[in-house]
Amino acid sequence: MLHGIKTNILTAGTRAIAALASGVIGLIVTADDADAAAFPLDTPVLVTDLRAALAKAGTSGTMKPSLEAIYDQTSPILIVVRVAEDDLDQDTAVIGDAGTYTGLYALLAAESVCGVRPRVLGAPGLDTQTVTTALVTVAQKLRGMIYAAGIGDTIADVVLYRANFSARELMLIWPNWSNGFAGDAVARALGLRARIDEETGWHKSISNVAVNGVTGISQSLFFDIQDETTDVSTLNDAEVTALVRSPAGGFIYWGNRTCSDEPLFAFEPAVRTSQILQDEIAQGLVWASDKPLTKFLIKDVLETINARIRSLVVQGRLIGGKAWFDPALNADADLAAGKLVIDYEFTPAAPLEGLTLNQRITDKYYADLAAELAA
Template identity: 30%
Template sequence: MPASYLHGVETIEIDKGPRPVQLVKTAVIGIVGTAAAGPVNTPILVSNERDFAQFGEDIAGSTILDALQHIYQQKGTVCVVVNVLDPAIHKTSVVDEVVNVAADGSFRTSRPAIAAVSIKSANGATVYTAGTDYQIDLRSGRGQRIGNGAIAASTVAAPTQLKISYSYADATKVTPADVIGSVGASGQRLGMKALRDSYALFGFYPKILIAPVFASLASVSAELIATATALRAISFIDAPIGVTPQQAITGRGPAGSINFNTSSDRVGLCYPYLKAFDASVGYDRLRPLSSFAAGAQSRKDQDNGYWWSLSNTELLGATGVERPIDAMINDPNCEANLLNAAGVITVFNSFGTGLRIWGNRSAAFPASTHPKNFLCVRRVADVIAESLEYFTLQYSDRPLDNALVDDVVESGNRFLRKLKADGAIIDGRAWYDPAQNDPTELAAGHLTITYDFMPPTPAERVSYRASINIDYLNQLGKKA
């Protein structure tokens, strides 16, 4: 019976039927580290190289700019960056640094990223005033004496030296606790925990997490793994600098002394460090493999698909390795294979191959033999689960009837068929299982939809079976 009388024509929209499932973003990289400038303990979106400038000068001990550089050498992507260096806290004071003044009146402090600047004459008798006697760029520490040419009334009489006192942003003051973070009294998430604000800010979470240099500490790597679990992401962590292959393998067990004693299927253990050219000093320096691995994974996601393993991908921008890793494609006893067998991702560098990241497995291997110990399989499972969860929001709290069940199941099956067509899974299906939907649960508003799937595993091992067949000798003496 209509709710009200109508003598005429009306249209009633029926909001039913299956709907498309939107894929979650997978190539987004989350970085926790240090930079001389930029917001502190706040997720910052980086989508191109122009965004690098907000992090200031590449000061000693900073990690964010280095990581971004090596990631973007692999391919441009979107990064969510959390800077934990607070210049108001992590600072060192310099008193009366003697600075030479060039003939054109320019000068520069020995450190960039400075604050609380005080400049006086070389003998200390005259204190100069900012804006009147000099101007200085706090980001770079570059200054200029005012008074050349037309401004003859300046009180600065062209000194050749100055004494400058200031404080500078000091990355060495950052502690593991700063990187790990906490929740402040006002509810603000600090440090690594701020990554959990990404969805509220940007509509997505980073799915590849790194904390270069800091993650070689057991406390930081443990928190990075916990964050990856909470965000349904994967993380890459490095062994400390100077570790040998034996120590990296030993580190997988209780007798080890490094941060590799984990069985998480959400972490790729990276060894060794790589060499990369540093333009600021003019020579190669050691850089964490994790930054390159994150960039390589993001590149694979964009070029091939999130179901592809990052293994056997050439690493761009790397000039060498911390120490040579013996690598042969057909030698089970070479160092690269022994590391992989222990669940450690390494570098393959043989004749004519270039530097390639080498290893498909997470730290869950070899303790776990489930296909999810392949990082790419783990990621496919995450993508399906999260995509379906977000999609189902539009059905939540509607009347639980056959129409709703049919819509959700058919939408899930269409999504899985699309993944099969893309190559992300071999096959999969979703269904309503009466055994999982007891009437008491349905009466409580609890609906359970079951699905299964199988992603393609990487062709990690290819075997040839060869034999000598003497029957081919029968061809001798026959005319072609």
């Protein structure tokens, strides 16, 4: 028996919820002459040094131009999956097999293989309708966002193409940058998204941010920031992000909309806010699993969530939110069985998509002029 003082170290109380790496790119590419040891087929490869990866990317296929377009924007963490070039059935090679995690399904194995989860997804130059449809399934499982090409030669074609999708995880982009390969607009969107996440945050859309390395647009579009009847407005109305020359100079993406069939997730930032908040809170509460289910634990869980929400509100990433315990959803029998339900709500920061300025012409300031002249 101890004759003295024993100290027990208690771990009750709230925990800080850590921020996630939200800008990790998941990139599907082809490159038959790439370094096969560095980029084996159908395998998720972690890239932390983009310049070093470019040296091993070869010159064929989509890998090198995709990496170059991304590098023009930033040097992020990437998960690169190289798939075989197949002139007869490229879509099948890109999509791969869900059961064996080949093709784009290799992104699902990235976290277990590489230790990070890709959340900004794309297959520049390879994103046919079939490929994009399959990529939506992967994005939903990863809680990631896809940037893909709108397919069509005309605005009418692209608007019709947009009608094929209803996923909140998808943003379509049209046309292409004139100085790049077929997937240049998508690849640069991936890089820009990663850059914005790093510099500003996941709550800011890719719209109206200068794109590096661009000299022109592949198709002429009429754009006027004060006109609702332009080509760009037509595309935006159809939830397609357009490429434009900025009124402030340079080139930008113009559009905030996803392909969601749910109006609450119409904006890209709303989707990404939901995804990031979901994963941050879930991962931030791992410590609570298997602890004794007492009122103290419930209070700690609630305060952990609410503390994170308050922090995001202060940062300007959320407008507001809160978590609470609803007795109606927590029957005595469920609590006794170790089951707890916590509700939380949030309001994402919507992008300022429409600004109305009321201009009035008046002669009232002549009164001031007369008074000044008389002085």
